[in-house]
Amino acid sequence: MILGSRRHGARFGIALANIGDLNMDGYEDIAVGAPYEGNGVVYIYHGSVDGIKYEPAQIIQAENIDPQIKGFGISLSKGADVDGNHYNDIAVGAFKSGHAVVLKSHPIITFKPTLNTSTRSVSRKAFNFSCTSCLSYTGWSVPDTVDAKVTLQVDLSFGRANFISNEFRRTNTHAYNITLRRGKQWCKDLRVQNTQQIVYRTEPLLLAMTYELTNNPNKVQPRGPRDSAADEFCMECPVLDSAQSTIITTMVAFETGCRSFVCTPDIKIDARFMGIEETFILGEKQTLGIRLEVENIGEPAFFTRVNLIIPKVTPVVEIPSICYDLSNQDRKETYVLVCDIGYPLEKNYTMDLVMSMKDVPAGTKTLTFKVNVTSAGNDNNPSDNHKELVLPIVIQADMTIAGIPSQDQIVYMTKGNTYIKDLTLSHTFQVWNSGPSTVETAEIEFQIPHQYVLPPTQEIFMRVLEPQLQTSASIMCTPVMGFSFWNPSSEIPTIDPNLSDGEGPDDDFYQLSNRRPPSLSKRSVSNTENREENFADSMPKVSVPDDAPSTSNFSMPPSKRTLFLNCTDPKVDCFTVKCSGGPFLPNKTQAVINFQLRPDFVVLESQLQMKDIILFSSMGTVTIRDPPDALQPQGHKPDYADVHTRFLGTIPEGSVATWIIVLAVICGILILLLIATALHKIGFFKREKKEELKALKDAEVVTNEEEDCTDFQADVISSDEL
Known part of the structure; x- marks a missing residue:
């Protein structure tokens, strides 16, 4: 697929023509028009054995031909030789300015x-060898002679060698102009000599030869609107094939003392990430470490290089002194880092690199790092000279929500048992990202009890005003279909929640306010305190997760006296608001959403019946939308929050039925009889001390009677004896 410049509205491809084989390589070429790209552009694409090449061989812009031409490229002709130089020309239409432009082709040559060189290797102490450079050209229907410029260079990077000649002084660069004849080769011999007594760097000497045409018609400046095209165009002037390189190189190695002319090292490389286990959590760390270990178990490895292909989003924090960047503009996604590690490398080498992870996009799933090691010798086992590291990227973010009411409880009845008018309360939610990764987009949904659904009617008991936002992110809140924010006709007094828009979450949102309602009467306080009951087994229908924010000051009111208004009640229709936006930076960006609410207690009167407390509960949830594959960490903070407000009134007076009183008396008598019987059976009514005292007294009486009888017998015996 060919795409041109990808400029919006360029109309690339509106005209397409087969223009024949322009470069005489045996494959037909095409021209593509883009009339709305500037004043108009025509792209030339060459054919190949694999089809049309992706990159254009030439881009012809209308403003480079004549600034008055507009709409250039709306139509294209087939290729045809109109000037007789055996190369096809094309005609291009320009509809806006009414021009027809003929683009003529130059002959194409190939160098x-x-x-x-006279040797493949030299001594590190001294060297002197010859270098021969030759040049010729070929082409179809090209001129018999062409003028060219040839430039020779030797060891520009290290300056260890120079060219020597009788024609010029010693230098590492030599340029000369030549005239080439078709079918004949032109050659030049030069000597190369060392400039240092001892060469410590053993990288091979690099010799380079560059060549170019000196009468290249492509270098002619654009003509003016009144210049004659016939005077400027030279149909026999050749141009160089755009697919051909204009440089060739060769290397001369240094003698290393190995057993053969070329050393045979056995290098292997290992690479691993440092400080992480299986995945990298984006945002958890700002840098990534890579350890490279190169081992050589063979002969010395001269000119040992480690080549790293690194993603451009993870630049090296500090490039080591032995490394340099070899990236070019063609590499859009990666750059190349080359490190010279062996002069020579005889055993092992370890190097640590630190990459910055700050610029890795949130949607990245993996990062690939490629590394390989090379040397000037013939490696004994090249299969272990490369390594590819794939780093899985995990997006982990803890989006958190908490809420707080403007007041814990509000009295809605006056002392005269009438509803207080124009009551206003607010429920405020705070959303933030505890990290470690950035969240591009989060969705926050709020549900606020709004109306009773009592077919066939719907009665609104809580009006919702448009929320007030305080955030550094870009967030928009809208009600779902079927709901709309209430717009009061007059200004409503609001309760200031004392919000802040700092760079982190507010701890006050983790617990409810301690403030007492200012209008709470002594009687209502007494009623509330004196009638506290234990209703642990009868919790209201409010869904609260186990990891919800701490609400240590909130306690559930007595369920028998309370009307619960929450979104779990099927009779209650909840007002739903969805907010979406971002980005949420870890521990920096927060959003505070404040809902102003206006209750209508007249609507609730029929539902209160014998109850005097209303527990109003709104809820909010936060969900990560972008990145879509973001995970929440274990033990994450809550992404669900409830906010409660208690409305306090008075219990309606009423009488107790007579049958309830009679039944209660009978039940009391029966219970009393049952208790008395049970106590009698267990001996509760026995007086043990009294019984013991009576038995003791009876025993004393018997003892006294026995003593009196004994004395009487003794008196009788004495009388008998007498």
């Missing part, structure tokens, strides 16, 4: 360069 045939060679660069040879």
